[in-house]
Amino acid sequence: MRIAALDIRACRVKAEALGLVDGPAEGLEFLVHTLRTECGQSASMFGFAGRSALGSGHLAAASLRPFVVGRDAREREGIWQDWRRTDRWWHHLPIYSYGPIDCCLWLLAAQAAEQPLWRYLGGHRNRIKTYASSLVLEGPDAYAEEVRAVQAAGMHGYKIHPPGRDPDQDIAIHEAVRAAAGPDFTLMSDPVQPYDFDQALRLGRVLERLNYAWLEEPLPDENLGALRELTRQLDIAVVGCEVLAKHPWSVAECVATRVVDAVRADVSWSGGVTGVLRTAALADAFHMNCELHSTIFHPLELMNLHCAAAVSNSGMFEVLWPMDRFAFGLAGALPVTGGIASLPEAPGLGMELDWNLIEETTIATL
Numbered sequence: 001m002r003i004a005a006l007d008i009r010a011c012r013v014k015a016e017a018l019g020l021v022d023g024p025a026e027g028l029e030f031l032v033h034t035l036r037t038e039c040g041q042s043a044s045m046f047g048f049a050g051r052s053a054l055g056s057g058h059l060a061a062a063s064l065r066p067f068v069v070g071r072d073a074r075e076r077e078g079i080w081q082d083w084r085r086t087d088r089w090w091h092h093l094p095i096y097s098y099g100p101i102d103c104c105l106w107l108l109a110a111q112a113a114e115q116p117l118w119r120y121l122g123g124h125r126n127r128i129k130t131y132a133s134s135l136v137l138e139g140p141d142a143y144a145e146e147v148r149a150v151q152a153a154g155m156h157g158y159k160i161h162p163p164g165r166d167p168d169q170d171i172a173i174h175e176a177v178r179a180a181a182g183p184d185f186t187l188m189s190d191p192v193q194p195y196d197f198d199q200a201l202r203l204g205r206v207l208e209r210l211n212y213a214w215l216e217e218p219l220p221d222e223n224l225g226a227l228r229e230l231t232r233q234l235d236i237a238v239v240g241c242e243v244l245a246k247h248p249w250s251v252a253e254c255v256a257t258r259v260v261d262a263v264r265a266d267v268s269w270s271g272g273v274t275g276v277l278r279t280a281a282l283a284d285a286f287h288m289n290c291e292l293h294s295t296i297f298h299p300l301e302l303m304n305l306h307c308a309a310a311v312s313n314s315g316m317f318e319v320l321w322p323m324d325r326f327a328f329g330l331a332g333a334l335p336v337t338g339g340i341a342s343l344p345e346a347p348g349l350g351m352e353l354d355w356n357l358i359e360e361t362t363i364a365t366l
């Protein structure tokens with residue numbers, strides 16, 4: 001199981017193919033990492049690439065390839081710890097760089113054990129309620145129409161990403177969605193850090209009146225003092241920590257001193273499966289939830305689903321809406337039907353990647 005090679009593809013799906021009228025004009029860029037072992041085994045996973053798959057891919061090839069080649073793929077913990085030290089000394093890569101490597105290491109192990117990853121990780125459940133997470137829409141009417149479509153599809157909740165430019169408009173959006181959804185449907189809000197403290201407090205008070213489940217990332221994740229005070233003053237749950245680098249260490253203070261009421265993690269930005277499991281265990285020790293953050297790309301979403309099925313302190317599974325806009329990368333559809341995500345039983349990831357699409361969208365092999 002010694003690692004013989006790390007292959008990296010830089011890929012781009014064109015915007016018109018996805019209907020992303022509000023997304024990057026050039027489309028979505030991503031990486032595909034493949035670890036190959038001397039014994040002939042391999043595992044592949046998508047990787048976030050920001051605005052440049054070529055830039056992110058060259059960094060990964062220069063830093064991660066020489067680091068992992070020659071290592072025993074079964075020594076995931078040792079590799080994970082060594083990478084933290086190595087990255088601190090010389091590399092300082094983006095938070096999304098190491099996650100795909102860790103995912104591949106866990107997939108290799110689960111494949112060798114002939115178990116689906118979620119069961120190899122410990123297996124807490126095999127079905128999870130799913131909620132839809134909006135893109136940024138035009139205004140109150142657009143969000144109200146979408147939440148009705150989400151309900152019709154059987155989803156168990158809806159999370160709003162408001163424009164974040166005008167607090168009054170954002171409040172009007174949240175009021176319109178509650179009116180459209182009815183009094184009991186689960187609603188959440190994720191403004192993505194646009195407010196000052198007073199604006200965040202004001203929105204939080206409105207969301208309490210409207211019976212929203214949580215307020216996510218109203219202030220920067222790194223602004224611990226302001227977040228702690230916001231959490232103290234609000235009754236609605238405040239959720240954050242998804243963009244803090246170096247999980248779980250960066251999250252420890254947030255958990256121990258109740259900077260937020262629940263933390264966020266995912267296999268893409270939090271250091272892979274290892275980072276998610278460590279962050280979830282840390283939160284669980286303080287009777288706190290670790291909600292898994294959407295990773296955009298469906299192969300990574302499926303990895304997230306495996307992790308969510310292996311821990312006990314994560315609620316519903318998050319998918320971006322509309323789901324079909326991001327339905328690429330897997331040889332089949334993400335296993336969500338009627339608002340329920342079902343875990344696969346085949347070994348490893350449980351589904352094949354769509355290698356035809358990967359070939360068609362590859363812009364460089366690095």
